[in-house]
Amino acid sequence: MPMRPDRSFFNRLADAAKAETLPRFRSPLSIANKEQGGFDPVTEGDRAAEAVIRALIEAEYPEHGILGEEQEDIGTDRDCVWVIDPIDGTRAFISGVPVWGTLIGFQEKGRSVMGMMDQPFTGERYFADGERAWYSGPDGERQIHTRDCGDINNAILFTTSPHLFTGAEMARFEAVQDKVKLFRYGIDCYAYALLAAGHVDIVIETVLKPYDVGALIPLIEQAGGVITTWEGGRPEGGGSVVAAGSAALHAQAMDILRAG
Numbered sequence: 001m002p003m004r005p006d007r008s009f010f011n012r013l014a015d016a017a018k019a020e021t022l023p024r025f026r027s028p029l030s031i032a033n034k035e036q037g038g039f040d041p042v043t044e045g046d047r048a049a050e051a052v053i054r055a056l057i058e059a060e061y062p063e064h065g066i067l068g069e070e071q072e073d074i075g076t077d078r079d080c081v082w083v084i085d086p087i088d089g090t091r092a093f094i095s096g097v098p099v100w101g102t103l104i105g106f107q108e109k110g111r112s113v114m115g116m117m118d119q120p121f122t123g124e125r126y127f128a129d130g131e132r133a134w135y136s137g138p139d140g141e142r143q144i145h146t147r148d149c150g151d152i153n154n155a156i157l158f159t160t161s162p163h164l165f166t167g168a169e170m171a172r173f174e175a176v177q178d179k180v181k182l183f184r185y186g187i188d189c190y191a192y193a194l195l196a197a198g199h200v201d202i203v204i205e206t207v208l209k210p211y212d213v214g215a216l217i218p219l220i221e222q223a224g225g226v227i228t229t230w231e232g233g234r235p236e237g238g239g240s241v242v243a244a245g246s247a248a249l250h251a252q253a254m255d256i257l258r259a260g
Contacts, residue, residue, distance in 0.1 A: 083214030175260025
């Protein structure tokens with residue numbers, strides 16, 4: 001296996017994306033809708049950030065593949081593939097809410113092994129280096145760990161929006177929601193970062209694309225948490241995903257999802 005990229009290169013990618021996204025945040029924007037019959041927004045910030053990330057990767061690692069939200073995928077069958085979401089949480093971005101993030105993931109043979117979530121407005125970066133998870137921000141830098149809340153009745157649960165669940169999914173999600181201490185909605189990738197840092201306990205989502213979760217999988221796992229599909233499989237392909245701060249809590253959530 002070729003040598004993995006180092007943290008400094010991830011920081012270069014995040015800095016380049018930040019130069020495109022942050023000046024556009026809380027500024028007048030040109031917004032396009034990618035979904036006929038619905039609303040799936042994309043801004044010039046999304047497109048410009050992905051373009052600069054791709055350019056740096058192609059210059060430094062031309063043999064690597066790239067899977068991204070806004071441009072055509074390249075070489076996704078290669079051993080090393082980057083997974084990019086330039087602005088995860090575009091609805092938050094266009095609403096002026098600082099819970100969006102730039103997601104930069106790295107896969108080896110289809111498995112997510114490194115990842116970064118950068119929130120340019122707050123100055124926070126969450127990074128999985130292949131073994132451990134780290135936070136850096138206004139209050140310094142430290143290794144981060146998920147927490148064990150002991151039981152689902154003590155858990156804090158997040159999802160982006162309950163309106164994304166359809167049919168039987170809604171009943172299954174609500175069965176978990178009914179068991180937790182506190183539930184909140186709406187912070188996209190930032191919820192996974194908070195889980196990795198030990199501030200919340202469960203994130204349950206659906207209709208995820210691979211680029212929505214690729215950078216977050218190693219962040220959760222290398223902080224000590226568990227993240228799978230609702231069926232218990234690897235989550236790199238997206239879909240319906242459940243992440244938890246401990247194996248025991250993940251098992252509790254899975255049992256309720258299945259029964260629900």
